[in-house]
Amino acid sequence: MRDNATNSQARPLYQQVKEYILEKINSGMLQTGMQIESEAELVSALGFSRMTVNRALRELTAEGRLTRIQGRGTFVAEKKVQSSLLEIHAIDKEIRARGGTYSCTVHLLQEEKAKPSIAASMGLAPYSQVFHSIIVHKDNDVPIQLGCRYINPQVAPHFLEQDFTKCTVSDYLLSLAPVSAVEHVVEALIPDSWIRDLLGINGSEPCLALYRKTWVDDKIATHSSFYYPGSRYTLGGKFVPSSVGSIGII
Amino acid sequence: MRDNATNSQARPLYQQVKEYILEKINSGMLQTGMQIESEAELVSALGFSRMTVNRALRELTAEGRLTRIQGRGTFVAEKKVQSSLLEIHAIDKEIRARGGTYSCTVHLLQEEKAKPSIAASMGLAPYSQVFHSIIVHKDNDVPIQLGCRYINPQVAPHFLEQDFTKCTVSDYLLSLAPVSAVEHVVEALIPDSWIRDLLGINGSEPCLALYRKTWVDDKIATHSSFYYPGSRYTLGGKFVPSSVGSIGII
DNA sequence: AAGGCAAATATGTCTATACAATCAACATCA
DNA sequence: TGATGTTGATTGTATAGACATATTTGCCTT
Incomplete structure (x- = not known):
């Protein structure tokens, strides 16, 4: 047989x-x-x-x-070009994997009342209390990425007490609860002046923005990343169909 | 039991x-x-x-x-945020799915000698013969995306004889042979003047560029997309873990 | 003609059993 | 000591048989 x-x-x-x-x-x-x-x-x-x-x-x-x-x-099934599982790796690990030295500066870490637009995107009532963080990630002390987060306090009650120069925000959040859904949106823009200041951009160069929305049950956390101009980011790596393993430098 | x-x-x-x-x-x-x-x-x-x-x-x-x-x-396994299979949908289907009317203009469709930089990225000797196409995709006659392709003639011998206002390049290429690997890179840039002309951009606004490299066996095709400024593109959609089905508007 | 029932077809799941392949640890022998 | 073989644990694959569930088709009844 x-x-x-x-x-x-x-x-x-x-x-x-x-x-x-x-x-x-x-x-x-x-x-x-x-x-x-x-x-x-x-x-x-x-x-x-x-x-x-x-x-x-x-x-x-x-x-x-x-x-x-x-x-x-x-x-x-319909023929599509399909990449492998899009894995989102933490930026500190990416930098170290490339041989750089990672560091970061916490520019803001506080509880505040969410503006209506922010609150709406998180499914909360206007002016709800949310956690807000602004962190600049650096490779050899050169700013690479600015990360701006809004977090539903129910997801991470002790968010403000963490030291995010030691453990990244991603690592902390992933350790708390499983992510039930994710959405990514990418955009090119001329950054606002406060972003230019924090990233050390002089001219009016365009930069890449990546917005991530994460669901934990029905609680939402948002993360806006702004990348230093001129950077290129690989989204799926070369992949062999039906294998899991590619890397997203994000 | x-x-x-x-x-x-x-x-x-x-x-x-x-x-x-x-x-x-x-x-x-x-x-x-x-x-x-x-x-x-x-x-x-x-x-x-x-x-x-x-x-x-x-x-x-x-x-x-x-x-x-x-x-x-x-x-x-290590904890990662991972999106579902990243499916790359053809732009014409995306526009129609949103209720728009798709059309396109073929600005260039020819065989030419590849410049060394292009040839190198395709794994060919400098000045090898390649197919080159430049096509602008429109929604209600408004330019949305500029697509620029270089194709190894061994992948699609009859590329020049196709009418790509009827069948998209993607559909044609996918019908020829299975894709064995894909790589995506995204970047923000101020477009060159020829891109501004074809997309109808006036000022110096930033636009999103997405570079795709496709392997068919060991033959390589490249595709550079430039999107109209201000557009946002969803990369993975909201997804439920371990399901296949999200959409990339690309 | 309309409705309902039954059979045929197809996929979805579960089990018990069997054997193969790989790895680690231990025992044996030169 | 070092090389080699043996054994047990664990995962990997394959099969036959059984029953569940969903869909289509056609027949039979009214």
Whole structure:
């Protein structure tokens, strides 16, 4: 019931099933939206057990290549360029990984009443109490990134008592509770004067802004990052499909 | 051997195992790097079969929450904020999905000798022949994005014969061969005058640039996008962990 | 013709069993 | 001492069988 000899060296059977399907998709034999063979048909065509075929189809579905509907069948998903899991690494680790020396300056760390626009983006009533921090991250004492956070006090009650020159805000927040959702928005802008001052920008060069909104249950924290002009940031790294591992320098 | 009554309604058993592990991680009982119970221990602790436990641990590993080493054990992976699969959608579909009317203008479509810097980024010898296209994408006839591509002729031999006002370049390229790797870099810049002309920018406003490098086997295609100033782009959408589905407006 | 029921088909899950592959630690032998 | 083999623990893969659930189709009844 096995036929590994003709095939190449010792690839798992479920992997062979995945390649069999992908080959049909990539060669154009199976087009977007078309129904593919049922599990039972694949079993009799390939001679593997149903559980093996099922695993292959389940993984291809998780990877976004197929769509399955119970009772109907399995279909080829729409073709998209898709990067791997977008992992957001802490800036201090990124700097150290590049061989730099990380340091940071805490310019503001206080509780305050949120302006209506801020409060609205956090799902709070206007002038609710929120924590606010402004921190400049430096590589070899050169400012690289300005991070501005607003945090719902319910997420991190002891936020003000932390020493964020020792442990980054990200590390602290991640240690408290699991993140249930994230959203990222990126923008190019000419920074305001207070940002220019803190980052040490002279002219009116454009800088990259990255806004992150993080949900912990239904509590929201926001994080606005402004990067020193001229910097380039890799968003997904080179990746091999269906692997997890790329890096976002953010 | 089942105990679904006390637990909530009809969640699959492997899902219950996943939640059991995640609960231990999120509550802090299991810290980053620590070894978790072996499959055999989970089997006797939870009363499910080993295959069910194995599926749960396998999926948590694919989702980046655990690390498994054959012969050693299963360990808690480093905590990261991770977005879902970053899917790159074609700009024409994005504009139509927002209710706009898409159109585009092909400003250049030719074969040329690649300058050394371009050739180097594509892994080609200086002054190799490459295809070069410059296309402006519009929403209701307002320029939104300028796309500039260099393509290895081996990837798309009939590139010059296509009518890209009907079918987008992305759709055409994706129909030819599967993408084996992708890399994205984002930058803020003051656009050159030729970009300002094509996008209809008057002042010296900053715009967002997104550079994409795509591998098809070892052949490389590059794509530089410049967005109209003031635009904001969502990178991962709000997402629920370990689901595939968010959208990148790019 | 309309409604309802049953069968066929398809995916979703779970289990018990088996064997393979890898690693660490220990024991053995030269 | 150093090299080598053995053993136990652990993960990785594969299978057959069973039952659950969802969808479609067609037949049968009214």
